[in-house]
Amino acid sequence: YPSTSDKMRVIKWLIKHHASYPEAAHHFHIRHPTIIWSWYQGYLISGEKSLMSRKEYSKMKTTPKTDAEKLKQVEKENELLRAENAYLKKLDALIQKESKTVKKRK
Known part of the structure; x- marks a missing residue:
């Protein structure tokens, strides 16, 4: 069973690299990305x-x-x-950039 510090290491990596749950699962050899999702939530x-x-x-x-x-x-x-x-700031900037790109196409 992973320790608390192992779980924190995964969460820190996930945040730092802006990675998806499957990417983090692959990087840390965890079978199911939903485990990481559960830890993060x-x-x-x-x-x-x-x-x-406990x-x-x-x-x-x-x-x-x-x-x-x-x-x-x-x-x-x-x-x-x-x-x-x-x-979250980078994600917001990407969303705004995408919405501007979509408006330009129309």
């Missing part, structure tokens, strides 16, 4: 904790976090949000 809704196994999650709940660990986690989340934001 869970991550968008609940963050990194959604990628944890065992990891219960261990996290019992371990108090230091300020340094909290800061590191916030920085990670910030990095991922920036990557997602950049991806």
Whole structure:
């Protein structure tokens, strides 16, 4: 079973490379792209904790976090949000460019 860090690595790669789920599945040798879709949707809704196994999650709940660990986690989340934001901006620009191209053709 992939660890939380493995799942995060896949999600970061997916965002960074603006890849599709099948491309990411092929790159990481994962049989079904829907697995990555599920990880990514869970991550968008609940963050990194959604990628944890029950065992990891219960261990996290019992371990108090230091300020340094909290800061590191916030920085990670910030990095991922920036990557997602950049991806969405590029996607919006492509959609607008495509709509202009379609209008010119008419």
